[in-house]
Amino acid sequence: MIAEVTVDGLSKELSTYLDTARINQVRRAYYYAEQAHQGQTRRSGEPYVTHPLAVAHILAGLKLDHQSLMAAMLHDVIEDTGIPKDALEEQFGEAVAELVDGVSKLTQIEFRTRAEAQAENFQKMALAMSRDIRVILVKLADRLHNMRTLGHMPYAKRLRIATETLDIYAPIANRLGMHAIRTELEDLSFSAIHPMRSRFISKAVSKLRGSHQEIIAEIRSKLEEKLAERGLPGRIFGREKHLNSIYKKMKLKQKSFHEIMDVYAFRIITDSEDDCYRILGAVHSLYKPLPGRFKDYIAMPKANGYQSLHTTLFGMHVNIEIQIRTEEMEHIANNGIAAHWLYKNDQPDVSSVNQKRVDRWVKGLMEMRERADDSLEFITHVKEDLFPDEVYVFTPRGKIMELPRGATPVDFAYAIHTDIGNACVACRINRNLASLSQPLQSGQTVEIITAPGARPSAAWLGFVVTGKATSSIRHALKHQKRTESCELGRTLLNRSLKQLGYTYADLGEQQIAAVLKHNQMTSLDDLLSDIGLGNRMAYLVARQLVSGVGGEGDEHPVALKSDSADKDVITIQGTEGLLVRFASCCKPIPGDAVVGVMDSGNGMVIHSDTCPRLPNIDKHAERVTHLTWAKDITDEFAVELRVELERQRGAIAEIAKAVAFAEGNIARINVEEQNARMGVVSLEVHVQGRKHLARVMRRVKHVRAVTHISRVRY
Incomplete structure (x- = not known):
């Protein structure tokens, strides 16, 4: 159960960091909202005003300024009660009215999934953040309270809201460095989407925590002793693993629950940066550090301003993860960008490192907003930060396409449409010609160049990463092989018929049907395909068609080395497709005298006519086809x-x-x-x-x- 929040209780909490005049302004906003929402209730049956009050309480926990708290109280007034923005501006000032208006506009945005979140909607969110970052803080608190009270919603709506939270709002909280809100949003979403899995993992964690209590206490005791021995200040906390985090590791890293939980995690909070490094030396002297597992986020903070020392030790026959940071870093780690509005004696007090990152990120959004004609670039900057495990690229018309990291332009082409992928011949990335195998980066605009009659290459299977691209290419190659084998089979059969003095026009349907039956084929295309693949000899099939089924008589004797063979040579254009390839032994090139040799199941292999690996033409005349080169071949x-x-x-x-x-x-x-x-x-x-x-x-x-x-x- 969530404890009920009252306006008096909120006022008492605010008195720890706000003066009386500002607290009274927050109370006035509450009474205004209470009157505006009079008669409205939530699905739980509670008066509606309990929701904005709870949102303000969440923000008070982050120690946000009075204007943010007032906006939290009033955030649903414009949308749900019909009170205009002008009225709020008159009552509470322009800044509060703008915040409320910004939150109202965000509420109207419905993200279904990351892939479907269109540029226009995300632009609204990014614009709201660029005008005043507090808008998104109020929205995150609003979403957090809605997630806490999600149980009263119908299942379908619960699922949609939880998915949206996991896909959009939790990553935003992460980008803003708000660890506490992010992890709670993720766990609540996980519980709503996978209730049984959540309950199972939760029970398993509780059970394991009880059985591991002695080891945890012993490790903590030894750490405390070591710090006392060195005279180092530090508070030691056990670090809980979150349900969604455990589930993601089990799913993505294919690890068992016990493999993940066999790591004991602690957090040491100290007074200064210098103490952080001294404590690091102390814990390394107590337990052996694991190579490659040390990270210095103090010297090199994360993009969201997070600072800490991370190290993994081996001791007590288990791995021990330790994070070491100052009180200020701890506050920023949990509250992130919200720390900007922490007031002490009416002055903001925040890490200068984090402040610079906040200012730089917001300034970047403001600069991009000014280039309103290029809204896609504007959105990309935000999305790239929020979803680092995916690549977000744009079509020339501005649609956002979500692809896995490592995806190539071929994956992008198939993501648009299978026909686009199949006809793809080249691409432009940010208007410059680029390789089809080049991995895409977030924010790029990708244009696929297609050509009529173009076909996928088998080489693409070596670099595509999406299932759709892989399956589409394989399907197309299979169809292509069938088409090419039919065409090659028809050419070879037609040539053999000409040598016997016949054409297709001379053949009757009964003759063809009899030959198909004799060869156990259901259609002429199947027979032609078999010839093209080299499984059947064109000359023998031609004799069957002319002489009658199984006819081995001498009515039409043929020698392929005769003049008639030379008159009906097949012309080679260069790169012929899947079923005509050039021998690697003699490497024939245009101008060389060449012949084609049928290779059972694989089509035709082209050799130089002097290649020692050629079969004996006198003995295997039916396998050999005389070829000639076309003019003006440009292939290499x-x-x-x-x-x-x-x-x-x-x-x-x-x-x-x-x-x-x-x-x-x-x-x-x-x-x-x-x-x-x-x-x-x-x-x-x-x-x-x-x-x-x-x-x-x-x-x-x-x-x-x-x-x-x-x-x-x-």
Whole structure:
């Protein structure tokens, strides 16, 4: 049960840091709200004014200024009672009216999930924060009280509010350094979304805490003794692990409950920075520190202003996590940006380090607000800070796309639409052409360039990270392989029919149906696909179609080495797709005499016609297809060169320069063997054909140190 808050109880709490005049202004705002909400009740049946009073009480715990507390009292007045902003301004001043108006506008924003939170809505929130950061503090306190009293809501609404809190408001609290509010929001959301898991973990924690009480007490006692021995001031607290944090570690790190809870956590609060480092030395002398587990957030504070020393020790057969910080750092760790409004003797007292971060962040928001024409950049800055585990990028039209960290432009393309991903050929990041495999950063604007007839590459599977991209690419490749195998099969079958003196037009449906039945195929496409994959020989299928099923007779004898074979050669365009690939043994390039060899299940492999790895054409004529190159091929092909040279300083650089001068591209360079005078260099160069290769070799041969150059064929 949450203790009932009264205005007198609140006034008493405020008297610890506010003067009487300001407390009376807060009380006046309460009575105004009470009258405005007269007759309104919450779902629990309580008078509605109990909610704004509870919100003000939360802010009082953060020691916020009187204007924030007044805004908390009045935050629902504009929206729920019809009282205009002007009336509030007349009664309580412009600053309070602006705060109330800002909170009212935030209340109207409905974030369903992070992915659906659109730029316009988030811009409203960021604008409200940039005008006065106290707006978001009041909103966070409002959300915290709503989460505490969520039980009276219908289940669907509870789920929506809890999800929204976990996705939007808890990260904002974290970015503002408000640890206490963030952890409570996370735990309350977790309990609402996963009530049974929450109860189970809560019971397990309570049970474990009881059984570990002796170890905790002994560790604390030894720490206290060590500090007393060194004369160091410090208060030692056990640090509780939060339910949502335990659940996230179990889920994401695949750790058991006992693995997570076997770490004992303590917090030591001391007087000064100097004492922090002295205490660090003391605890390291007591227990052995674990390597790589020390973090100095005092010298290098987190982005939200958090400062502390973190170390993990091994002692008592367990790991001991210790955080060491000053009283001021402790206050900032729990209250974050809210510490800005802590009043002592009417003067703000806050860490100068944290103050600078607060001012810089708010100033950044203000500067971005002034560039209102580029609202997307404005929002990105905020979102990047709030959700560091995700990447938020924009489409050219300004829609926010949420992707996992490490996502690439290909993931982005598939996130927009599968057809966009399949047709993707290039991308622009922030208007500059970029690699499709480049990991995206939050705030970038990504434009996908598509081309009709473009197809996904199997290489994409090596760098995409989203499930949608992976499954879509695999599906497209499977479909592409089927299409290509059908096309290649049709080409090969048509060529074999021509050699037999027939065309498709000469074949009857009955002939085709009989051959399909004989080969146990359900459709002609299946048969053509099998031919294209190399599982069936086109010549044999052509003979079946012409001679009758199973016909092995000599009505139409054919020798593939005859003149007819040369008249029906297949033209190679360059990069042919999934089912036509170039042999790695002889590395054929345009201009070389080439033949295609059917490889069962994998399509056609193109070899140089002098390659020693070719099957015997006389014995395996049905597997070999004569090919010719198309004109004007612009694709690049890999060629291996062997360069013998005298060992001279800078010789390798001269060779690379010569290749570049001949417009070649070096893919790999390797010094194979050397002696005192001579060396042999192996080069893999990308060229467009034999003429281009000759130009490259001529340039390399002119390098003074080179004694011999040759192409490695097999």
